[in-house]
Amino acid sequence: MSKRIKVLLVAAMVGLAMLFAAACGGGGDVGDTPDGAEDGDGSPQYGGTLNVALSSDAPRLDPGLSSSVYDRYVFQSIFDKLADIDENGEVVPVLAKNWDVSDDGLTYTFHLQEGVKFHDGTDFNAEAVKFNFDRNTDPASPRRGELAAVKEVTVVDEYTVEVVLSEPFAPFLSILTDRAGMMVSPTAVEELGEDFANSPVGTGPFKFESLMKGNNITLVKNEDYWQDGLPYLDSIVFKIITDTNVTATNLKSGQVDISDWRFPTKEIANFENDDNFVIVNEASQNYNGFYLNISKPPFDNKHARQALDVLMDREALVDLVKDGAATVAHSYFSPGCFAHGDSDIPPEPSVEKAKEILAEGGLEDGFTFTYKTAATPEQQQIAEMLQSMFKEAGITMNIEQIEFGTLLDQTIKGEFEAAALGWSGRPDPDQNIFDDVFTDGSMNYSRFSHPEIDELVTAARKELDQDKRKALYDDAMEILVDELPYIFTYHENNVICHSKNVHGFTYISDGLIRTAEIWKD
Incomplete structure (x- = not known):
């Protein structure tokens, strides 16, 4: 007997949008209001362009191959998912209108929305879902680790698909x-091949129109969107603005309507005191820091890694770089995660202790390494602070700033000694740790391998009892804070700013901007 989990799709709450006063314009005229609504009464209006500041380019607009959070910002508008999370962190249905789960937790039967089409006219149905699962479990896809438990996907009928897992997978x-649940058009993938990322096709509220590398990404309204009455906007323009101080200036001038989660923290108080803007400053799921390539010198020596860890004054980083809009980090789990524990408390900074560690590892004279990071003012400030901290123990850190897409590509290929890349975080702890530390995991950029870690993180994803899962993650972190394939700096808050003529934005803990219900005065 199976237990029925009925999850009903929540209708668009168009009448409950927050009532904001009109403020700075941001490009694009606003058109008619929906039937029965009157201008100025707080009801959603149709038309206009939403200008979004994206603090780095989106390198690969293909959910099956993407490894960047900046891609995910754009994906929210192009692709619908089988399910999503709501403002309470609960999983809610989208393209899957409901699902059944067998008592043994191995079989999921998804019942799909009917009458949905991809932007290219291809029908969304069970065959399309199977195509996406097959594509995302391919060895070439970064999604393969996320879906490693998927054993078989079967089309039951046109709008029902059954997914069988090889073992329980919490x-x-x-x-x-997220990306593993985003549905791409099978027709477009087969026709475009590797070029799909330059012309992505989904079922979402907006369709891809154009991309100017390093400048902007433009989306236009999906006139045939399956959710009645949505979207409200005519278009969305993602403006690539790597200097967040420029983002603040463009918000003031009206050239930008809303920022991504990297709004400059030094401007928070200024914008909070301006009635033309709304600031969202909330805890997130993320972690920041840098990968160490342990497959080659100097970081094949664990003592070199441990010395960096104990030299870092994370409180200073949080205070000076993030203006307090972050918490110090020493684990993959932010404070809101059930797996969070004492491992997230970093060691006290100590030059003396670092020198002892270096001596134990035969590195009495220190060592030299190159730290690769994104070419942004904030990342430069972080790098220079770390450089100064490490110098006190005779460690020379050379800084190399490069474009984010290049940094990501070089890190994936192992062409680095230290690479500053963070993780935007996911609701479940498995998605924040497994692929980073499991041998040959899709995001194991450090080239780390430890049999006991493999056993612990595998057991944790099979275990359905939350308390037992936490105990397994505690055991894993006890090893990882000693091995240190990754050095943590902080968990930063999601800080998003938007003008008060932007309505319908709902904050979700992943910090991403869902645009279907956003409208402008």
Whole structure:
């Protein structure tokens, strides 16, 4: 007997949008209001362009191959998912209108929305879902680790698909709220091949129109969107602005309507005191820091890694770089995660201790390494602070700033000694740790391998009892804070700013901007 989990799709709450006063314009005229609504009464209006500041380019607009959070910002508008998370962190249905789960937790039967089409006219149905699962479990896809438990996908009928897991997998539904659950057009993938990322096709509220590398990405309204009455906007323009101080200036001038989660923290108080803007400053799921390539010198020596860890004054980084809009980090789990524990408390900074560690590892004279990071003012400030901290123990850190897409590509290929890349975080702890530390995991850029870690993180994703899962993650972190394939700096808050003529924005803990219900005065 199976237990029925009925999850009903929540209708668009168009009448409950927050009432904001009109403020700075941001490009694009606003058109008619929906039937029965009057201008100025707080009801959603149709038309206009939403200008979004994106603090780095989106390198690969293909959910099956993407490894960047900046891609995910754009994906929210182009692709619908089988499920999503709501403002309470609960998994809710989207393209899957409901699902059944067998008592043994191995079989998921998804019942799909009917009458949905991809932007190219291809029908969304069970065959399309199977195509996406098959594509995302291919060895070439970064999604393969997320979906490693998927054993078989079967088309039951046109709008029903059955997914059988090889073993219980606690994060499965949560994983489908992100890239692994985004549905791409099978027709477009087969026709475009590797070029799909330059002309992505989904079922979402907006269609891809154009991309100017390093400048902007433009989307236009999907006139045939399956959710009645949505979207409200005519278009969205993602403006690539790597200097967040320029983002603040463009918000003031009206050239930008809303920022991504990297709004400059030094401007928070200024914008909070300006009635033309709304600031969202909330805890997130993320972690920041840098990968160490342990497959080659100097970081094949664990003592070199441990010395960096104990030299870092993370409180200073949080205070000076993030203006307090972050918490110090020493683990993959932010304070809101059930797996969070004492491992997230970093060691006290100590030059004396660092020198002892270096001596134990035969590195009495220190060592030299290159730290690769994105070419942004904030990342430069972080790098220079770290450089100064490490110098006190005779460690020379050379700084190389490069474009984010290049940094990501070089890190994936192992062409680095230290690479500053963070993780935007996911609701389930498995998605924040497994692929980073499991041998040959899709995001194991450090080239780390430890049999006991493999056993612990594998057991944690099979375990359905939350308390037992936490105990397994505690055991894993006890090893990882000693091995240190990754050095943590902080968990930063999501800080998003938008003008008060932007309505319908709902904050979700992943910090991404869902645009279907956003409208402008």
